[in-house]
Amino acid sequence: MLLGGGVVVAGEVLLAAVREGVYRRSLSLATRDLRISLSSLNPGPGLYGAAYMVLGELFSRQHLGRWLHYGTPAGHTEIAGPAPPDRGSGSPPLTWPRAGSGR
Numbered sequence: 001m002l003l004g005g006g007v008v009v010a011g012e013v014l015l016a017a018v019r020e021g022v023y024r025r026s027l028s029l030a031t032r033d034l035r036i037s038l039s040s041l042n043p044g045p046g047l048y049g050a051a052y053m054v055l056g057e058l059f060s061r062q063h064l065g066r067w068l069h070y071g072t073p074a075g076h077t078e079i080a081g082p083a084p085p086d087r088g089s090g091s092p093p094l095t096w097p098r099a100g101s102g103r
Contacts, residue, residue: 004039005046011038 001022007014019036026034039045057063058073067073 001034001036002039003036004041008038014038 001018003015003018015036015038022034022036023031058067063079066079067076070076070079073079
């Protein structure tokens with residue numbers, strides 16, 4: 001597990017607290033080979049990861065059909081509401097807050 005981004009400035013204090021929390025709440029078998037470290041990379045990879053998650057959601061089965069006929073999701077606030085239930089995965093769909101809802 002790599003900790004990165006703005007939290008890295010807390011350094012070893014944060015690292016010790018995260019390790020303590022993970023090891024206290026986990027079975028020893030599950031954490032036997034787990035390494036928890038601070039990332040030496042700049043904050044950029046976190047932004048790339050967030051963008052990857054957003055793209056994954058936009059192009060998911062649950063959301064693609066809501067904006068594809070527009071050609072782009074940009075500027076279409078009506079598609080930002082909850083997605084219709086996904087009948088195939090068995091798990092509840094992720095929902096997006098409505099524009100201006102303050103969530």
